[in-house]
Amino acid sequence: MTFHPAKHxxxxxxxxxxxxxxxxxxxxxxxxxxxxxRVFEVLLSEHRSFSAYEVVAQDAxxxxxxxxLQANQVYRAVETxxxxxxxxxxxxxxxxxxxxxxxxxxxxxxxxxxxxxxxAELEHSKLDAxxxxxxxxxxxxxxxxxxxxxxxxxxxxxxxxxxN
Ligand SMILES: [Zn+2]
Ligand SMILES: [Zn+2]
Ligand SMILES: [Zn+2]
Numbered sequence: 001m002t003f004h005p006a007k008h009x010x011x012x013x014x015x016x017x018x019x020x021x022x023x024x025x026x027x028x029x030x031x032x033x034x035x036x037x038r039v040f041e042v043l044l045s046e047h048r049s050f051s052a053y054e055v056v057a058q059d060a061x062x063x064x065x066x067x068x069l070q071a072n073q074v075y076r077a078v079e080t081x082x083x084x085x086x087x088x089x090x091x092x093x094x095x096x097x098x099x100x101x102x103x104x105x106x107x108x109x110x111x112x113x114x115x116x117x118x119x120a121e122l123e124h125s126k127l128d129a130x131x132x133x134x135x136x137x138x139x140x141x142x143x144x145x146x147x148x149x150x151x152x153x154x155x156x157x158x159x160x161x162x163x164n
Contacts, residue, residue, distance in 0.1 A: 002120050003047070003111070003113075003118055003120045003153050003154055003155070004047045004118075004120075005155075006155055013044070013047075014044055016100070016102070017040075017086065017098055017099075017100055018040075020086055020103075021040060021081070021084065021086045024084040024085060025084060028084065030080070030084065032080070033077070033080075035069065035073045035074075035077045036077045036080050038066070038069065039055055039069070039078060040077075040081055040087070040098065042055045042059050043055070043081070043087055043097060044098045045058065046118075047097075047100070047118055047119060047120070048097065048113075048117040048119055049090040049093040049095035049096065049097045049112060049119050050095050050097070050117075051093065051094055051095040051096075052074045052075060052078075052095075053071070054095070055074050055078075055096070056068065056069050078096045081096075081098075085099065085104065085105060086099050087099055088105075088110065088121075088146065089145065090110060090112060090119065090148065091148060092112060092150060093112060093117060097110070100121075101121070105121070106123055107121035107123050107146065108122065108123060108125055108127065108128040108147060109121070109122040109127065109128070109146055109148070109149060110146050110147070110149070111149050111151065111153075112148055112149065112150050112151070113151065113153035113155075113156055114150050114152065115152055115156040116153060116156055118153040118155070118156075120153070127147070128147065131147065
């Protein structure tokens with residue numbers, strides 16, 4: 001999966017991701033709490049990484065009548081979403097993103113835009129194998145997480161070239 005263009009049918013992304021969450025929860029007989037859904041709703045709103053603070057703020061904007069989410073409720077909800085495989089941690093941004101894989105996520109890398117926080121998942125197992133091999137030679141045991149690459153997304157790169 002690559003970066004989504006600024007204009008795309010995001011409603012299609014939303015509905016498939018939501019269906020996937022429901023299916024996953026059913027498979028594992030997990031009951032989804034209302035906070036799980038609220039947090040997922042925020043993560044799904046854009047293809048970017050959100051910090052816990054941003055989740056709280058955006059949720060409050062979207063549903064001003066709801067009781068404000070607490071940070072620990074956000075952490076608990078993202079744990080559930082990550083466990084169910086519909087969200088990922090974005091370590092380098094200290095944030096979280098929704099996963100839009102059609103089924104089981106097989107991406108090995110996350111590309112993260114430094115300018116707008118847009119994210120894209122990349123399925124490049126050769127790169128992963130090469131890194132694993134080199135790391136193994138050092139005797140180091142890395143934690144299982146996706147490799148994160150920081151840079152500029154195509155939209156921001158375009159903007160920069162037009163500015164200069
Ligand atoms: Zn979308
Ligand atoms: Zn994914
Ligand atoms: Zn960008």
